[in-house]
Amino acid sequence: MTGSVGGGDAYVIGVDFGTLSARALVVRVSDGAEAGTAVTEYPHGVIDRSLADGAHSRVELPPDWALQDPADYIVALGEAVPAAVRDAGIDPGQVIGIATDFTASTCMPVLADGTPLCQLPGLAARPHAYPKLWKHHAAQPHADRINAVAHERGEKWIGRYGGKISSEWQFAKALQLLDEDPGLYQRADRWIEAADWIIWQLCGTETRNACTAGYKGVFQDGGYPSREYLAALDPRFAGFADDKLAHPISPLGARAGALTPAAAALTGLPEGIAVAIGNVDAHVTVPAAGPVAPGKMVAIMGTSTCHVMNGAELAEVPGMCGVVDGGIVAGLWGYEAGQSGVGDIFAWFTANGVPGEFAEEARRRGLPLPQLLDEKAAAQPPGAHGLIALDWENGNRSVLVDAGLSGAIVGLTLTTTAPEIYRALLEATAFGTRLIIETFNASGVPVTEFVVAGGLVKSAPLMQVYADVIRRPLSVIGSGQAPALGSAIHAAVAAGAYPDVPAAAAVMGRIERDVYQPDAARAEVYDELYAEYVRLHDYFGRGANEVMYRLRAIRDRALSGRGAAR
C-alpha cells in the first residue's frame, strides 16, 4: 500500500458526475478519511426543451428528450477538483490518482479522436449530436423493436436483462440516431458512454469499462449482439457494434492511463498520476460500503432507487435490470435491479397532495415540509391508515420492467388524511423493495445483508419502515457522498495502493451496521399489508386488468386532441 507521498499522506480523488452537477471528493488512501469536497453545477443542466442557450440556434426538442452538453463535464472537472483539493487543505502533489463515476446510460456520438459531434462546426443545432442523458425516453419505439426482434430470434442475452432492454440504454439511443438523423450516424466514428468519454479526456486514450458495457451495452459472454441480429433491426445497423463500440473491455479499478498534461492543467493535479477506468454512480457505491461480499445488497435511494449486489453464481432473476460478469467488482457477477420512483414519488405528493395547513405548520415550526410529513407518518401505528398504494407513479423498473404502469391508492375514506397517504406511499416503496429482495432469494441469488445509501437515508422514519417491511436490519454507508467515495477507492486501486477493489474497500469503505432494527409487531402488520400489495401488484402489473395502459392511451389521445378511440 502506498500510504504516503514525499513524506505527506497520499490522497485520491473521486468525482461523481450526477444529473445536474459533479461532486469531487478528496480521500486519504490509508483509511478512506474524507478530507475535502466541492460541487459544480453544470452550466446547461439538463437540456430538455430546446437547444437555445449560448451559441446554439433555437431548436425545440420533442417530448421525452433529455440531452446534456459535454463541455459542462469539463467545466465541472476544472472547477470542482481544484476546489475540493483546496477544501482539503492538501498539496496537490499528494494526490496519486483520480477516478470518476457517471450517470448511465448517458451516451454520445464522437469522432475517432473523442471529439463530440455537437462540438463540430455546423452541428450545434442537431439534437442527435449531443449526449443523450440517461433519462432521455424518446427511444421507446426503438427499444420496443430491439426487444421484439431479440425475442423473435431467441437471443440468449435478453434473459440477462429481465427480458427487456431499456429505452435508456446504448442500443435504443443509437438506433434512434440512425432512424432520425442517418447522416449524423454515419459521421459518428464511435458511440460512447459519458463514463468512458470523461476518462478519454483525462488520460488521452479510449477505454471501455465492464460495467457500462455489460449493463448498458449488452456486452455478454465476451461479445456484443451479433451482426445478424443488428441487421435484423436495420441493415444499416449491422456494423454498429463492430464499428462504433468494439474495444477491449477493462475491469473496474484498472488503470486507464496517466493524467495528460492538458488534464493536469485543467484539474491542478500532477501530470502522470493514475486515471482509473470509468464507473457508474450506482455500482461504484458498493465498495464504499466496506467489505465486498456476495449477497450484500446496496440500495442507493434517491429520486429513484438502484439495487446493486454481487453474486457468486450466474442466475437469471426475473425482472432485474441486468447481470454482468465483473459488472460491479471483477470476479463476481454483478446484479442490478431498481425502482423507478421513490423520492420522486414522495416529492410529487408533497408538492401536489398536501393541504396548506401542513405547509403552514412546517413553516411555524421551522421544519422542511418533508420532515414534518415524516414525523406525522412515524406517529401512525402501522395499518391504521387502512390504505395500500402501488409505487408506480414513474412506472416499474423491477420486477415488472414496465414504464406503462402507473400509481394506485386503495382504501380511501372520508377520514383519510394527507399524512396517511404519505405514509402509504413510503410503505409502497418498501413493499417494492421487499418484492425485489424476495425475487432474488427465489432465484438462487440470496440477499444476506441490506445496506442503504443515498439522499433518503437521512429520513429515519422511512428507514424504520424499510427495516420493518423487509424484516431485516438496515446498515448504512458511513459517507454522505458514497458514490464519490466509491470512485476514490477505484482511484486508489488504479494507483497501485491496493491490489484490488475488495482490498481497498475493506480499508477505505465505511459501513454502520444494523442501524435500524425491525420490530416484530410492526413487521407482522406489514406482512399482511405486503400480501395486499403483492395481490394488487400482480393484478395491475401482470395483465389481469390492463387499465393502466388504457388510461395512458386515453390520456395521450386527449392531450393530442384526438378524442375517443372509436
Next chain:
Amino acid sequence: MTGSVGGGDAYVIGVDFGTLSARALVVRVSDGAEAGTAVTEYPHGVIDRSLADGAHSRVELPPDWALQDPADYIVALGEAVPAAVRDAGIDPGQVIGIATDFTASTCMPVLADGTPLCQLPGLAARPHAYPKLWKHHAAQPHADRINAVAHERGEKWIGRYGGKISSEWQFAKALQLLDEDPGLYQRADRWIEAADWIIWQLCGTETRNACTAGYKGVFQDGGYPSREYLAALDPRFAGFADDKLAHPISPLGARAGALTPAAAALTGLPEGIAVAIGNVDAHVTVPAAGPVAPGKMVAIMGTSTCHVMNGAELAEVPGMCGVVDGGIVAGLWGYEAGQSGVGDIFAWFTANGVPGEFAEEARRRGLPLPQLLDEKAAAQPPGAHGLIALDWENGNRSVLVDAGLSGAIVGLTLTTTAPEIYRALLEATAFGTRLIIETFNASGVPVTEFVVAGGLVKSAPLMQVYADVIRRPLSVIGSGQAPALGSAIHAAVAAGAYPDVPAAAAVMGRIERDVYQPDAARAEVYDELYAEYVRLHDYFGRGANEVMYRLRAIRDRALSGRGAAR
C-alpha cells in the same frame, strides 16, 4: 282548486326538516310561486359526542351514535313558520294547509300520547330515549342479524331492499334499543318516525305515512315482517310491529287532520287548517319537479345523492334501497337508490388533498376553493388526467349496498395534479350514477328522464360531467328549496286545492328542461372511462379481491392496539 281565501290568494306552507335545521317555505296555491322562506337551526344540532348540554347530565356516546333532541323540531317550527309568513308579507289567514318532510329513518320511542321518552322525568341521560338520527350507524350488528335471519328464512320482502336492510332503518335501531336498554324498550308504547311524530304534534293524532313505512319500516304487501320472523331475531321482539308500529298507513298527500289550537299558537297559522301526512325529504322532492311520470328519475345531490323514481310496475332492481307501493306518489311503485358519498367526497378531497397554492389562488381571486377546483376541472379535456377513481370513500349504497368498501384511485403519475384528481372524483360519482341508471334500465324499470336537485346543482362543471357521462340531458328543478316546495304541494292536496299530488305537481312544480346537454365527443371518451370504472367496480366490489374489507379490519385492529391478525 281553491285559489283564494277571503279575497286574497291562498297559500300553503312546506317545512323541510333537515339534519341541522328546518326550512319553512310559503307557496302560492294557484301557481306554486314561492312567496317567502325562513330557516331555523336546531339548538342541539346533531348529538354525537355526549348528552351534555342544557339540563342533560353528561353521558358520553359511543362511536357511530347520532341523536337529536325532539324539542328542537318544535323550536324550529315555532320560529321558521312565522318568520316565513312574515317574509312572504301575507296574512296568516291566507294559509290553508301545512305539510312537512323529514330526514329518514330518524325514529324514536314515545308514549301512547306521543311524548318522547327523553322528555320523561329521569330519562334525559338515557341515550336510547332520544331520536336516533338517520346517520346513527351504531346498529350495524343488529342490521346484520336482521339480514342474516331474513335470508335464512327466505323472507320475500328482503328482495325489495336490494337484499339488505340498512342499519339506518327502523328495525335495526329498535333492535339495538331492545338489546342495549330493554327497560326503555318496554316503556316505549310506540316506535315512530320523526316524519310522523311532527304531524302528531301538528294535528294531535298519530298517523303513519306510506313512504317511511315502506322504505324504512319494511311495510310490504299490506303488512310488516311476521311475528315468527321477529321472534327469530329475539323472542322479546316478536310483538314489535304489532305493538309499537301497527297503525293504518296513509297515502302521501292525504289529510292527517286539522291544525290544533296549540300548534296554531306555536306557528301563528289558523287553527283547523289542513295538515298533510308526513313525508321524507328525498321522496317529497319528486312532485317539485313538475308533472309526475314513471321513468322520471330525480337525483337529489348533496353530501350524498338520493335517486327517486316512480315506476308503473313492480320489479326487483339489484342493489336499490327499496321499492314501495305508493312510496313516492299514490298509485305508482316508488323506487329509491342512492350514492352514499358525493358532495362529501368532494369536500373531503378539497380539505385534505389540495395544496396551499390553490387555496391561495382562490383567496386572491375571491372565489370559494370548490369553485376554483370546478373551474380547473372544467378546463381539462376528458381523459387527459389518465385517472379512474371509485367513489366509495363513504361506502357504496347502490348498487352494491356495502358500507365496507372504500375509495380507490388508479393511474397516478408524477405529473398528476390535485385538480386532476378532483375531476376524477367528480367523474367517479357520475359513473356511479350511470351504473344505477343502467341497472334500472336492465331490470325493466327504464329511466326516461333525469332531473337534478340539491346543493350540487349549482356546480355547472359537475352537471356537465353528469350529462356527458350519462349521455342524457339534465333537467333542473326550478326551485332552490325543492323539498319544501314538494311539501307545500302535499299541503295543497291535503287542503283539497287539488284532487291529487300529480295534479298539484303539474301546476305547482317547476322544472327547467334539458339545461345541460351531453356532448357526443366527450361522451365517447367517457364511455371508455366508464368501462374501466365498471371493471374496477366489479373487481373490488363483487368479491374478486376483498382487499377493502381486509384493510378496514387491519385498520380497526391497529387503532385498537391489537396489531396483526396472527
